[in-house]
Structures are given as structure tokens and as C-alpha cells.
Amino acid sequence: MIITEMELREIWQKTEGRIIALPQGSVLTPLARDFIRSKELQIQLEDRAGTEVKKPLPSKNSQGHKPEQMTHLYQSELVSKNHSIIALRGQLDLFQTLLVDTQIDFQAMGKLELVERLEEVAALAREIMAAEVKRQPFAFKTLWGLTPDEIRERSHYPHKYYGVAHSPLSYKQGAAVSKLHQLRAKIREVELYANRAFTDGRGECGRVDLVQALNRLSSAFYILACEQQIKA
Known part of the structure; x- marks a missing residue:
């Protein structure tokens, strides 16, 4: 043992x-x-x-x-190799692979602005991975010019900021929206792995900074999907 x-x-x-x-x-x-x-x-x-x-x-x-x-x-x-943190790192790798695949799809669709927006996410994901491996604090400053609090606010009130109400995902919203929700679902899964890896038996989390960053990425994909619904 x-x-x-x-x-x-x-x-x-x-x-x-x-x-x-x-x-x-x-x-x-x-x-x-x-x-x-x-x-x-x-x-x-x-x-x-x-x-x-x-x-x-x-x-x-x-x-x-x-x-x-x-x-x-x-x-x-x-x-x-089945250690919870090793499992988390594998999920982060899978997420980054899905992110690149989505960028390739968006490039083929001519949605170059989305490709650039996701490039910022890719850089942030690499920083999260590095902070975990090096055991360094992670500071989420901004993404697309938005602070973590602003991202959370906009994801909670999309009608206020984008004129789009919370609604079930539909094919009518288009392929781009669907792909963004795939990324959102994947990063939420990564967040679950992070909670398993860093939360002890008493419910105390040793890396709140990383778990919060992953949660804000989930919100970021949601507001990006809301923006795309307007353009669809």
C-alpha cells in the first residue's frame, strides 16, 4: 500500500x-x-x-x-495512476483537446472571432494546469476583459446583458451554440474532478482558487453561447 x-x-x-x-x-x-x-x-x-x-x-x-x-x-x-489529482490532470488534457477541436470547427465555419475568444480560454486553461502542478496560487484576473465577478453576473442575468432568457438548448440555436455548450459541459465535469481531488473528508477544499476558476469558465462559455444566440 x-x-x-x-x-x-x-x-x-x-x-x-x-x-x-x-x-x-x-x-x-x-x-x-x-x-x-x-x-x-x-x-x-x-x-x-x-x-x-x-x-x-x-x-x-x-x-x-x-x-x-x-x-x-x-x-x-x-x-x-488512479490518484484523484492525476485523474484531474487527465480531464484538463481532454478539455484542452476539445477546445482545440472546437477552434478548428469554428475556423471552418468562418467564425474567426470565436476562435480568438477560445484562444484566451486555452491560455487560461494552461495557467490553471501549471498552477496545480507547481503548487502555486492561481489568480483569475480577466477573460475577454471581464473579471470573474462580471462573468458570474452576466451568466446569471443574460436577459439584462444580452437580451436572451435562460432557455433549453435547441438545434434552432445553431451549431456554434451547441459546441459552446459542449465545452461548458466538459469544464463542469473537470470542476467535479477538481472538487474530488482537493476536498477532504470534512468538506474543506485545499484549492478553492482552482475550483472557482473552473466554475467561472463554465459561466464564460454560457455567456458566449448567449452572445451567439443573438447573432444566429
């Missing part, structure tokens, strides 16, 4: 004790070992009967070999 720094931290937060019991056969990632040292914790390995086993915990990748089912999360920290 691979024990990451995030998982170890969650265990420690539940007990807040100096001794943490782990199942026999547990393997700590390098960052997990750093966490133990920083909190001056002691690790006890227990067999299936709950009896303490005094054996040292091996460090993952101690012999320089990375198993195929493992991948790097942050620097030297190895995790299983």
Missing part, C-alpha cells in the same frame, strides 16, 4: 496524535516521510491482528525503479 503525504496528513488530522498506525506492507512516498519529520511523528506498522510490527518503512523508489502503475505527482512523490 502506497501512503502519500496527502493521505498521511488526512490520517493525522483525524487523530492529531504523535503515533500513527499503518497496515503492514505500507510504503511511504518521499513527501510523506518529510511530513513525518516535520510533525515529529512516529509510525507503527500493524499486522492483520492489530499487533505492532517493528519493521522500517521502505521509501518508495528507494532503488530508483518506478513501477508501471505509478507516476510522479509532485517532484519525487510517486502515486498510483
